[in-house]
Amino acid sequence: MINLNDLVFFVAAVEHGGFAPASRRLGLPKSTLSKRVAELEEALQARLIHRSSRSFTLTDVGRDFYEHARASIIxxxxxxxxxxxxxxxxxxxVRITASVPVAQDQLAPHLPRLAQRFPRLRVQLDVTDRFVxxxxxxxxxxxxxxxAPLPDSELVQRRVREESIVLVASPGYLESAGEPAAPQALEQHAGLWTGSGVTRWTLAREDAEADVAQVAPPPPRLIANESQVLKAAAVAGLGIACLPESLCRQEQADGRLRRVLPGWHAGRVTTTLVMPHRRGQLPGVRATVDFLVECLGDG
Known part of the structure; x- marks a missing residue:
């Protein structure tokens, strides 16, 4: 009978690309993993991995065995x-990773309540803008x-919400500069841009996605690749910004910002939870996912 632990060691070595990274992930000596996988091959009387000092690749038999071994572990x-x-x-x-804007705008208001709801749960949030x-x-x-839609992969994707990117400005700015009546009028205004390479703003009607306008953006008054900075600049009356609707909802409610061209939006942004696989989730992960869907799904 094959030892299930040996399947775990084999699958870890495959998924992490070698014995050295797998040993760091599992907290076991590299020599132990290599020895146990060698014993597994001996028990099966089959070579599963081609090993050399520079490569770590599966044999044809090893690829077939990996699929069944991974399913067994799950x-x-x-x-x-x-x-x-x-x-x-x-x-x-529960280890979570998110970009800086997502962590600040979406997770920060809710994670304290997650900790209060589940006292035995410890959340470790890694905030980074690099690809993880x-x-x-x-x-x-x-x-x-x-x-854009996330690429297809073996990862589980659970879409939480989709919201519009809206145009906003302060009432004071609109009173002094006038309110644009059509997308083409935006070039007469001051813009708050997310990047210096912007050449066109693409706007679509809320009630007719096929009705799209490619317009020259307002000349930039301020450029920043951080939404909170752009929101503060819009509240200060510097110009028109494109922001996720949820990010500026409170400022619209209290009158500090006003929607510009309310029948149009500048695209949509989707929030998705991505996870390694569904069946192997522990209760803490599942509880965290359900909590995030509950909170973030409200927009």
Whole structure:
């Protein structure tokens, strides 16, 4: 009978691209992993991995074995998870990664309540704007905001919400500069840009996505690749900004910002939770996902 631990070591070595990175992830000596996988090959009487000082590749048999081994581990985790759900509240460490804007604008208001709801749960949030490979780096959840659909992959994607990018300005600015009546009038105004390479603003009607206008953007008064800075500049009356609707909802409600061209939007942004796989999730991960869907789904 094959030792399930040996399957774990083999799958970890494959998914992390070698014994050295797998040993760091599992906290075990590299020599132990290499020895156990060699014993697994001996038990199976088959070569699973081509090893050399510079390469780590699966044999044809190894690729087939990996698919079944990974499925076996997932099923074992699911069986353990079924018991844990019965006997324990969500607990342990849940590792989340998010970009700086997502962390500041979406997660910061809600994570304290997550900790209060589940006292035995410990959330570890890594805030970074670099691309994160959640499978290789051992994250449970990535919270990603994106304009285009995410690429297909083996990762589980759970879309949380979709919102419009709207044009806003302060009432004081609009009183002094006038309010544009059509997208083409924007070039007569001052703009707050997200980047210096902007050449066109693409606007679409809220009630007719096929009705799109490509217009010259307002000349830039301020350029910043951070939404909070652009929002502050818009509130200060410097010009017209394109911002996610949820980010400027409070300022619109209290009168500090006003929607410009309310029948149009400048694109849509989607928030998606990305996870390694569904069946192997521990209760703490599942509870965190459900909590984020509950909070972020309200927009």
């Amino acid at each position: 099923e074992a985790e699911a069986a353990q998870d079924a018991v844990r759900q019965r006997v324990a509240e969500p607990s342990g460490v 490979d959640i499978l290789q780096e051992g994250y449970d959840i990535a919270v990603r905001s994106h304009f």
